[in-house]
Amino acid sequence: GAVVSQHPSRVICKSGTSVKIECRSLDFQATTMFWYRQFPKQSLMLMATSNEGSKATYEQGVEKDKFLINHASLTLSTLTVTSAHPEDSSFYICSAIGRAEQFFGPGTRLTVL
Amino acid sequence: DAKTTQPPSMDCAEGRAANLPCNHSTISGNEYVYWYRQIHSQGPQYIIHGLKNNETNEMASLIITEDRKSSTLILPHATLRDTAVYYCIVRVATSSNTGKLIFGQGTTLQVKP
Numbered sequence: 001g002a003v004v005s006q007h008p009s010r011v012i013c014k015s016g017t018s019v020k021i022e023c024r025s026l027d028f029q030a031t032t033m034f035w036y037r038q039f040p041k042q043s044l045m046l047m048a049t050s051n052e053g054s055k056a057t058y059e060q061g062v063e064k065d066k067f068l069i070n071h072a073s074l075t076l077s078t079l080t081v082t083s084a085h086p087e088d089s090s091f092y093i094c095s096a097i098g099r100a101e102q103f104f105g106p107g108t109r110l111t112v113l
Numbered sequence: 114d115a116k117t118t119q120p121p122s123m124d125c126a127e128g129r130a131a132n133l134p135c136n137h138s139t140i141s142g143n144e145y146v147y148w149y150r151q152i153h154s155q156g157p158q159y160i161i162h163g164l165k166n167n168e169t170n171e172m173a174s175l176i177i178t179e180d181r182k183s184s185t186l187i188l189p190h191a192t193l194r195d196t197a198v199y200y201c202i203v204r205v206a207t208s209s210n211t212g213k214l215i216f217g218q219g220t221t222l223q224v225k226p
Contacts, residue, residue, distance in 0.1 A: 004156075034213065043200070044157065044216040093156050095214070102214055104149075104156035 003027060004096050006105035013084055014113055021079045021108045023094030029074035030096035035067070038091040038107075050077045084112040117201045122221040125195075131188040133220050135201030138182040145204045146177060147214065148186045150197040157200065157216075160186065191224045198222075 003026040013019050023033060031052050036044040048069050050056045056069035068080040077096075081088055093107045118136040125131040137146060145164050149157040161168055161175045163184070168175045174187040188195055200219040204212040 006156075036216075043218050044151075046213060046215060049213060091154070095156075101159060103159065106156045107154070109154075 004094065004103045004105040006092075006094055006108050008108060009106060010109045010111075012111045012113065015085050016083055018080055018082045019084055019110060021081075021092055021094075021110075023077045023079070023096070023105055025075045025096040025098060025103075028096075028098035030077075030098055031074060032097045033071060033077040034095040034102075035069060035077075035079050036093040036095065038093060044093060047079075081110065084110070086112045088112050117203055117217050119199075119201050119217065119220045121218065122223070124223050124225055125188075125191045127193060127224055127226050128190055131191040131195065131222055131224070133186040133188075133199050133201075133222065134183065135186070136183045137201070137203050140181050140203050146175070146181075146184050147202045147204055148173070148175065149200045149202065149214075149216075150195075151200065151219070152197045160199075162204075191222075193224050193226065196222060196224045 005024045005026055007022045011019055033050045035047045037047050038044045046059050047062045048056045048058045050069045050071040052071045052074050058064045066082055071077040089110055089112045091107050091109055094105045095102050145162050147162040148160040150160055151157045161170055161173050163175045163177050177184045198219040198221050200216050202214050
C-alpha cells in the first residue's frame with residue numbers, strides 16, 4: 001500500500017534555531033500534501049495545504065513566515081520551523097493524497113528547549 | 114464545513130464487536146464520511162469511507178443512515194491492538210478538488226481483555 005515517510009522522527013533543538021522536517025511519498029506521486037500539528041491529548045490541527053510547484057495555503061492563525069513549507073517535487077514536501085520556541089514543541093504530521101486517498105506519515109516529535 | 118459529533122470514549126470487550134457512532138447532521142450531498150484511527154504517538158491510519166451505501170473492507174464496516182445524518186463504524190471482532198482514538202471526518206471540498214480532512218476530538222476506544 002501507499003506509504004508516507006517523515007524524517008526525522010524525533011528532534012530536540014535549542015530555542016531560536018530552525019528545524020526542517022521532510023515528508024516523502026514513497027510509492028506514489030502526491031500533488032497535494034498537508035501538514036498537521038498535534039499537541040498532547042489534543043486532536044490534529046491542520047496547518048497548511050501544500051501543492052507541488054506553488055505556494056502553500058495556510059490555515060487561519062498559522063504564521064506562514066514561521067512555518068515555511070516547500071513542495072518542490074511530487075514526492076517531497078518540507079516544513080521548516082523557523083526560530084523555534086518552546087511553545088512550538090509538538091507532534092508534526094504530514095499527509096499526502098495518492099490514488100484518491102489520503103495517507104499520513106508517522107509524525108515528527110519536536111522538542112524545543 | 115460539516116462537523117461531526119462523537120462520544121469522547123467507549124469501552125469494548127476483546128473479541129466483541131465495537132460500534133462507534135458519529136453524528137454529521139449538516140453533511141451535504143457530495144461530502145463523504147471518512148474514518149481514521151490514531152494509535153498513541155503514531156500518524157492516523159485510514160480505515161474506511163463512504164458516501165451513501167454501507168461499506169465493508171478487511172478492517173471494518175461502515176453503516177450510513179438513509180438520511181446520511183449519522184453513521185456507525187463497526188469493528189467486528191475487536192482486539193487489544195484496536196485500542197486507539199477513532200476519528201469520524203466529513204471531507205471538505207476545496208476549489209482544487211483535493212478536500213481537506215479536518216479532525217474533531219474523536220472517540221477513544223479502549224478494548225479490554
